[in-house]
Amino acid sequence: MKYNNLSRLITVIVVMFTFLSLSTFTMANETPDLSKDLVSYNSNNLTAVKGTPTGLWNKTDIDNKLDVWYYGDTSSMTYNTGSTTKGDLTMTFDVTGLTSASLELDTKYKTEGGTYYDTCQIMIGNDVLWQRNDAESKNTTGVWGWESVSLSLDSYLGNNTIEIVFKFNSKDSVGNSYFGWAVDNVKVTSSGSGSLFPPTSTSGLIINQIDMGNFPSVDIYLSVNDANGDFVSTLTASNFKLKETGSVVDPFTVSLLQSQTAALSLGLVVDESGSMSGSMDDAKIAVKDFLGLSTGAQDQFSIVSIGSNSASAINGVAVIQDFTTDIPALKNAVDSLKATGMTPLFDGILKSLQLTALQPGIKAVIAFTDGSENTSFASKSTVISYAQTAGIPVYTIGIGYVNDTELINIANQTGGFYTKANSISELNTIYQSIQGTILKQYQMSFTSNLTSGDNACYDIEATLPDGSVVSSFQCEVVPGPPQISLDSDTKDMTQTAPPWNEDLTIGAIITDPDGDEIKAVNLYYRTRQSSDSFTKLAMTALSTTDPSHFTVIVPGTDYDNPGIEFYFTASDGVITRTEPAKSYFEIGGITPPPVEKIYLLNPKNNAVMSYGSTTGKINFLFTKVSSVSKYMLHIELNDLLNGYTIPVALDLIPPSSASGTTDPWGTGSGTSTTATPGFTESFLGMTLSLTLDTTIWDTLSKYDLTWGIEAYDSNDNLIASTFDTDDTAAKYINKLKLIASNAIALTSPTPGMVLDKQDSPPVFKWELYQGVSTYTLILAHTSGLGFDAVIDKPGLILNLFTMDDSTWASMPKDQWYWTVLGFDASGGLTPSDFTIFDFEIK
Numbered sequence: 001m002k003y004n005n006l007s008r009l010i011t012v013i014v015v016m017f018t019f020l021s022l023s024t025f026t027m028a029n030e031t032p033d034l035s036k037d038l039v040s041y042n043s044n045n046l047t048a049v050k051g052t053p054t055g056l057w058n059k060t061d062i063d064n065k066l067d068v069w070y071y072g073d074t075s076s077m078t079y080n081t082g083s084t085t086k087g088d089l090t091m092t093f094d095v096t097g098l099t100s101a102s103l104e105l106d107t108k109y110k111t112e113g114g115t116y117y118d119t120c121q122i123m124i125g126n127d128v129l130w131q132r133n134d135a136e137s138k139n140t141t142g143v144w145g146w147e148s149v150s151l152s153l154d155s156y157l158g159n160n161t162i163e164i165v166f167k168f169n170s171k172d173s174v175g176n177s178y179f180g181w182a183v184d185n186v187k188v189t190s191s192g193s194g195s196l197f198p199p200t201s202t203s204g205l206i207i208n209q210i211d212m213g214n215f216p217s218v219d220i221y222l223s224v225n226d227a228n229g230d231f232v233s234t235l236t237a238s239n240f241k242l243k244e245t246g247s248v249v250d251p252f253t254v255s256l257l258q259s260q261t262a263a264l265s266l267g268l269v270v271d272e273s274g275s276m277s278g279s280m281d282d283a284k285i286a287v288k289d290f291l292g293l294s295t296g297a298q299d300q301f302s303i304v305s306i307g308s309n310s311a312s313a314i315n316g317v318a319v320i321q322d323f324t325t326d327i328p329a330l331k332n333a334v335d336s337l338k339a340t341g342m343t344p345l346f347d348g349i350l351k352s353l354q355l356t357a358l359q360p361g362i363k364a365v366i367a368f369t370d371g372s373e374n375t376s377f378a379s380k381s382t383v384i385s386y387a388q389t390a391g392i393p394v395y396t397i398g399i400g401y402v403n404d405t406e407l408i409n410i411a412n413q414t415g416g417f418y419t420k421a422n423s424i425s426e427l428n429t430i431y432q433s434i435q436g437t438i439l440k441q442y443q444m445s446f447t448s449n450l451t452s453g454d455n456a457c458y459d460i461e462a463t464l465p466d467g468s469v470v471s472s473f474q475c476e477v478v479p480g481p482p483q484i485s486l487d488s489d490t491k492d493m494t495q496t497a498p499p500w501n502e503d504l505t506i507g508a509i510i511t512d513p514d515g516d517e518i519k520a521v522n523l524y525y526r527t528r529q530s531s532d533s534f535t536k537l538a539m540t541a542l543s544t545t546d547p548s549h550f551t552v553i554v555p556g557t558d559y560d561n562p563g564i565e566f567y568f569t570a571s572d573g574v575i576t577r578t579e580p581a582k583s584y585f586e587i588g589g590i591t592p593p594p595v596e597k598i599y600l601l602n603p604k605n606n607a608v609m610s611y612g613s614t615t616g617k618i619n620f621l622f623t624k625v626s627s628v629s630k631y632m633l634h635i636e637l638n639d640l641l642n643g644y645t646i647p648v649a650l651d652l653i654p655p656s657s658a659s660g661t662t663d664p665w666g667t668g669s670g671t672s673t674t675a676t677p678g679f680t681e682s683f684l685g686m687t688l689s690l691t692l693d694t695t696i697w698d699t700l701s702k703y704d705l706t707w708g709i710e711a712y713d714s715n716d717n718l719i720a721s722t723f724d725t726d727d728t729a730a731k732y733i734n735k736l737k738l739i740a741s742n743a744i745a746l747t748s749p750t751p752g753m754v755l756d757k758q759d760s761p762p763v764f765k766w767e768l769y770q771g772v773s774t775y776t777l778i779l780a781h782t783s784g785l786g787f788d789a790v791i792d793k794p795g796l797i798l799n800l801f802t803m804d805d806s807t808w809a810s811m812p813k814d815q816w817y818w819t820v821l822g823f824d825a826s827g828g829l830t831p832s833d834f835t836i837f838d839f840e841i842k
Contacts, residue, residue, distance in 0.1 A: 055087015055168060056180070062108070063146070064405040065184050066412075071168040072180030079168075080176040086169035093162045093188045101153040103129070103164065104422070105186040108146045110136040110179035112170075120181045121167045124156055129164075132181075146184075153188065162188075185420060205462050205470040208415060208441060209391045213360065213481050214581040215452070220444040221257070221362060224462050224470060231440045232464055243459040244448060252446035257439045263298035263361030264438065265323060267352035270337060271369040273307030273316075277339035279370065279399070286427035287368075288331045293435055297533045298524065300325045302355050303333050306348035306369070307341035316344045316375060317351050323359055325524070325533050345369055346376035349394060349410065350383050357390040358520040358571040360578045364416065364438055365392060368427070370399040373406055380406060387414040390574070395434045397421055452480040452513060465814075480513035482570040484579035487549060490587075497588040500560050504587065507551040508539070508568050508579075516572035521550045525558070525566035528589045539568075563588020596720035598709045599623045601685060605734040606750060610767075611697050611741035618736075620688040624681055625711045625720040629657050632710045633688060634731040637703040646703075647731075652676045652688055657714075694741040701740040701835055704751060706732035743833040744769045744820045753839045757813060761803035764818065768799045771830050772822035777801050779818045781811070813841045 055071065056079055062068045069089055072079045079085055095101055103122075111118035113135040120132035129151045139145030156162050166183060170176050204225060211219040224232045237254040270287060272280065291301060300323045308318035321333035345367070352365045365387070373380075387394050393415035396407035404420065411418040417437075419430050450456050457475040464470065486494070487507035498504065506525075510518050524534040535558070539550040554564065565584035570577050602621035603609065609618065620633060631652040638645050658675035678689040692700070708731045711720035722733040737751045745767040749755065755762055764777055775796040781789035789812060793801055819834045 050090040050092050050163065053087060053089045055085055056081070057087050057089045057166075057168075062182055062184075066405065066408050068182050068184045069166070069186075070180065070182045072182075077179060078177045079170060079180040083173045084170055085176070086167070089166040089183075091164050091166075091186060093164065094160065095153070095157055095162055095188060099157065101157060101188050103149075103151045103153055103186070103188060105149050106146050106184045107149055107182065108137050108144075108179070109181040110144060111181070112175040112178060117171050117175065118178070119167070119169045119171065122151065123165045123167055124162060136179075205460060205472040206415075207458070207460065207472045207474045208393065209362065210456075210458065210474065210476050212448075212456075212476065212479055213575050213577045214579075215478060215481055216448040216450070217581060218446055218448050218456075220458065220460070221441045222444060222460065222472070223441050224464070226464060226466070227468070233440070234465060235442065235462060239463050240444065241461040242444065242446065244446075245450065245455065245457050246459075247449065249446050252444055254442050254444050257362065257441045257443055263300070264294070264296055265300050265356055265359035265361050265363045266435075266438075267302045267304065267323075267356040267363075267365040269304050269306060269348045269352045269365065269367035269369075270334070271307060271343065271345075272305045272337045272339055273341050273343045273370075274339055276307070276370055280337060280339040283368070283427065284334050284337055286431065287334050289428050290431035290435070291327055291330050291334075293432060294327060297526065297531060298325070298361065299533075300359065300536060301327075301330055302352065303330060304348050304352045304355070305337060306344050307339075309338075309340050315347055315377060316341050317347045319351065319355065323355060323536070325536050327533070342375040343369060343373060344376040345373040345406070346378045346380055346383050348376075350378045350386060353383070353386050353390060353392055353394070356392055357573060358576060360569045360576045362438060362441070363390075363392045364395060364434075366395045366397070366431070366434055367407075367410075368397045368399070369407070380410060384410060384413045395419075395437075397427070397430055399427070448478070450478050452478050454478045467812075479575045480516075481575045481577045482510055482512045482516075482518060482572055484568050484570050484577060485509045486585065487551075490585075493587045494585055497563060498559075500588070501556045502559065503556045504554040504559050504564075505551055506554055506566065506587075507542070507549060508570075509548055510550055510570045511548050512572055514572070516574075518547075518550075518570060519573040520569075520571045522569045523552050523554075523566055524569070525554060525564045527558075528563040528565045528586055559588065561588065595718060596625055596711075598625065598711065598720050598722050600707075600709065600722060600734045603734065603736050606737075606752065607734070608737045608739065608745075608747075608750060610739040610745045611694065615691075616693065616697055616741075617689060617691045620690070620707070620709075621685055622709050622722075623685045624654075627713055627719070628654060628711045629714040629716075630654075630712050631686065632712065633707065634710065635705060635707045636732045637700070637705060639703060650676075652679050652686075654679060654681055654686065656681065697738060698740045698742070698833060701738040701743070704838070705736040705738070706734065707736060708733040737837070739835045740833040742831045743835045744772075744775070744822055744831065746818070746820060746835055746837050749818075749837065749839040751837050751839075755839060755841050757841055761805055761808035763800055763802045764820075765800045766820045769822050769831060771824050773825045774823050775799065776821045776823070777818065778821065779811075779816055781814065781816050811841060815840055 056073060057069060057071050058074065059067045060070050060074045062070060071087060071089075073081070093103075109120055109132055111120065111132060118132075121128050122130040130149060136144045137147045139147055153162060168181050206223045206225070207220060208223060209221040211221070224235060226232050233256060235254065237252060240252075240254055242249040242252055268287065270283070276283065287303075294301070301321075302319065302323040303321040305318050305320050307316055308320070309316070310318045310320075312318050320336060321330050324330060349365060349367050352367070356363050356365055383394075394410050395416035396411045396418045397420075398404060398407050398418065399421045404418070408418040419433070421427050421430055444460070448456065454477075455475060456478050457473065459471070459473050461469060461471040485508065487509055489505070490507050493504065506523055508521070510521055512518060521539040523537045523539055525537070526532045526534045537552045537554070539552040541547045542549040542551055558564065563586060565586045567584050568579050570579075600622050602619060631654065633650045633652055635648045635650075636645050637648065653674060653676045655675045676688070680687050680689075708722040710718060710722075710731065713719050722731075735752065739745045747767060748765040749762060766775070774794070777793040777796060779791040791807060791811070815838060817836050817838050819836050821834060822830050824830045
């Protein structure tokens, strides 16, 4: 293969880098499932106005529709400027992965008659998708008003984005005293994934919630969006600066909600008014599907119905299921919905907010309705004020003919957003989009230096990958949250486990330093050391004479070997405390044996191995442990560019404990008791010899590998492991890098090496390769999933290169990747493969 110029080569390498960042490697049937990430991406990064609209295009409110794109003068509501007027409004749509799609919008226009004058056109390139043929738009009753337009985009798919232009042209300066042209609710829909239109995100840094329930521990939930309004998901604590009432906070931690198990408390408001009679069954399916999206062990939901005639309803509002982690119970509650009654929308949202305010974690209310407010006692301003005070966003969904203004105002003023579903079938996608938006936050955690009653003002700044800086500022009065401690009986049970299968009375002492009334106390429990969802039980005061002592009974059927783990929440109606905040109390369980340390002897940490130097053989050597039934080799494949990890685990049966003939690799049924091939023990320790063919070796070379060892006794108890610096059992310790069998071996900087920007420019080194006349060094700096800097140094004769001062000064700090390609005398690429090393600049 020959390249006529270096620019083509760079393009190929960038494509190779990108391909590797998105590829997956299948081993032991553990391939990462990227479908959820893809759906979330497609559902939350769709529309954005590109550039600045020209002519009279502007945003305004028309017919109770907010932020409508309108071509005309809002003071006269015409496009009469005294001269010819024309302008473009350009939007881009992400259609990655779609095989069928339509552009949908609502439009209203009135212009000079005739097909030549006053053109309104929707275009892709030079193609006209739609144009005005009548003098004015007609609504469903046949009079001038809003009409809906649906246009197929199938023939334009294949690229990641589509650019659509809304073009207005009066053609002359006369006959221009008409309304003009308005477009609203522009979106792309796909038959495979429903409506893909969330509202445009706000750019910058947004503080969504400040949680002081466990003060002095503080959790701040925030979103960071780039200039296009897209969520930035690649930031770490090093990207942020935090001040508390003017003082720099250090240390603090930052983590993505999507990557951790933060508790969600979501209140659902569902319309079951009479106008839902034809859609109730489909609506119930959509709500139950949304509940099925929950994967967090601590996630909980409540369901409030509006339009209910049940005995428990007050003014048509019924709590058909208070907050619970019991998903089946929630789905059963949904099945009880019936279409009847009026629409007390404000009362229903307020009730859901009141319930949600008593809960822990990330809170939100999602309200679904197909009718306008008509019977509430509460006002819209009361609902908005309560939500703002409690820091709870309200997401509203309208279907059919609704008063969009009310729903939009509530959502926008509480930190949520409004979405209109054109059909019940779109609800599922909208619910997923809302949940994805809620999870697109960072959690910033730290310990405050303030005291109760102080005014806490938080100044947060984030530096984005492109170097731009966004910030936000918000103040809160430091509360005196409820205090929680175990009562004496429960404390004793945590030290000496009671007999199995007996009911447990678990108690806690709840006090409030401000003297506020305790409104809700709850116990959450599950099987000890499991990944099950927590069961929630409401606790009650022991007596009127002892109002601070709360108890609840855990059924004996739930208390069995290995016991339970649990935590409490207590709320004064404004702030909710969780105790313990980061771990759990435990009752019962078998004390595990002490875990011995295993030392990794070979390959050494950060070892680099080429295929030719080992002929494909890797010897894993580590210290041995007595009374071992099996060892377990854990290998984690780390995608260099995209952060994906693929865990692989291999059972290793030592000869000293082997018997029987079952499958030693654990791919069959039963316990592996035959000695693992290539696994030996000696005075030095245990050795596993793996010989890989070139195909597997070359595939693994595209990943960084980390590995570690665990040991188990005959009862499958963990008795030995590699450890991290905190003496916590860890599966992955030593790093290992393989160099492809047909690639130039890179030697320095080594993988993961940290280079100081204040030091002299680095020297890049690699091994000579037979038949190569010149080498090309290529470096790439990543920004999200793309590259914001690619540096190439072609025509190198030697197998080393010292970076020049000017290039070194221009290289951004953060993560870099590098490789070297070789070319023979005729310009052909040799060898055909390549190796990628990473390094960091600080």
